Amino acid sequence: MSNISTSTQVTTNFNSGTDNMLGRNMMRSAMKAPYLEREDEHMLALRWRDDQDSVAMHKIAVSHMRLVISIAGKFKHFKLPLGDMVQEGYVGLLEAAARFDPEREVRFSTYATWWIRASIQDYILRNWSIVRGGTSSAQKALFFNLRRLRTKLAAEDRTMTKQDIYRNISEKLGVSVSDVETMDFRFSTTDNSLSAPMIGDDENSGSKMDSLVDNHPLQDELVEDEIDGQRRSKWLHDALQILNERELQIIRYRRLNDEGATLEALGEEMGISKERVRQIEARALEKLRNCLLSVNTVDAYQV
Template structure:
């Protein structure tokens, strides 16, 4: 079955679902809230799928698949069903509309562009109203400049002029692929990603660091052989474990005082330092 035929079937089923009378809707909502009756919740959701489809249709111009918009709207519908309070005597459709719209808008903001379109409520309002207001202003007064249109929109939505200009630039431009040919490259085959600056160490620095790290691990393993069993246990628990043990914990485990544990630890560190300095003077800073 193709995606288009599946979408049509879903719309047909939603439109065929019977409307709920106010009393029946209230009774189903009570069953869901008081008895966790999922069947009642699903019946409410099914009866309002046409609302989801209608809401999703208002956002089809953002270039995302209608089926995805409907699915996200359905998520909002289920969230509304979970939060609905029938004792407030409000029709479910009125309450659910906000959740459906919010779910669809959040999905659009996450997927419309690789650059996030907005995070605050003001930015979201700007994202979803900029095109409409710009077209309305331009149609009403052909003498308006782009700057004056931006100023009008900023005043209407209560956002800064800079926010309007930045958002307009985002909506007007396309996402650029990092694999697209670079117009400034020295080679005809150069891609945009070839000119990105990396903060990672250079390959030779990474190899040097890896070799040095392996060498130091071997030196440390050799130095640890100079410790006796109790010293090794204390150093392992205090210095080599991810969550170091306290002096009190080790004292209780070994049957000695915490001061004695500290003394043994200090002596063990000195033995390690001496062994490491013999291997490499730069390792004198260990512990």
């Protein structure tokens, strides 16, 4: 279909209100929307293609909002507002509705899934700080497939070293080992820009939005988290061995303690100034960082 002006107009209207209230309203409406039988879907698609009937296209789109919510929910681990991702997914849904050919031997939901997912992924790439500046097709593939491939490779062969895993992923995705290494390190680092709370009309709005999708983790996500936790614990344990006694003491009291000792308190205990404590801590953290990223320490990363 060549004429998608109606889709563009509706898309603009939804983009103009980017707050979470709109996202929540869309999700509530989706729960009430009726499913379309195959014959009804075909008839509505014909009305849009042949007569540019925007009402028909709207009915197709609204009846598939559950699909948008389901797909958006699969990206929750990126910690972006669910309502915003639903809105972006709706943009993709409208594009799919405008382009759908009813003569194809495929249901609309199958066709629309690609458009919805692509729209949400583009939104994530625009808003996740760790990938800004690296949005080539290869970088996108790395961003969205790193965790899955890393888990799969580790589960298949638990003797693989960290560098073996990086090398395998780089070959599969056509990126450098350095790119894989850097992206994995960024994933393991807390991105504070993602921790802002969702804004709603009441204090429970976030949980209301989340309740519209399945919050139970998938089995592969549970396995991934377990493997990640085990591997990172061992990497940290091995890296700590390179620190001298004073550096290790400071890191343990400052970084590995729930309460986190102050520079002043540690300085008094160790008989040095708090500025000296800060310098030793900075040096120790740099050692740890270099150890965790260095290919020369790959043997220490074997799980």
